[in-house]
Amino acid sequence: MTENELEPPPEALTDPDGFEILRLWAAHGELHVTLSSDLQGGAEDFGELLADLFEHASRLYAQRDQRPLSECREVMLEDFLRRTEQPKPSLEGSLPVEH
Numbered sequence: 001m002t003e004n005e006l007e008p009p010p011e012a013l014t015d016p017d018g019f020e021i022l023r024l025w026a027a028h029g030e031l032h033v034t035l036s037s038d039l040q041g042g043a044e045d046f047g048e049l050l051a052d053l054f055e056h057a058s059r060l061y062a063q064r065d066q067r068p069l070s071e072c073r074e075v076m077l078e079d080f081l082r083r084t085e086q087p088k089p090s091l092e093g094s095l096p097v098e099h
Contacts (some may be wrong), residue, residue, distance in 0.1 A: 058076060
């Protein structure tokens with residue numbers, strides 16, 4: 001583990017069936033993502049993951065910035081919807097090549 005990596009949640013380490021779903025890194029002024037291609041379910045199931053992530057982030061910003069939770073949720077959702085209307089054309093992604 002490098003000094004810039006976050007520690008896994010303790011609960012994740014106690015589950016023998018637990019697995020990492022994604023990693024996000026900010027580097028060179030851009031977001032870099034690794035997403036597990038072994039996820040079960042379909043694209044609609046990923047919405048649940050995004051909703052859970054949204055709730056965790058909303059609570060983080062509300063607590064850290066001492067703002068109402070409802071305000072953080074509203075600002076984040078508005079920005080998300082605005083940004084997903086026109087995705088960045090520069091984003092790339094593919095499944096890893098088996099070695």
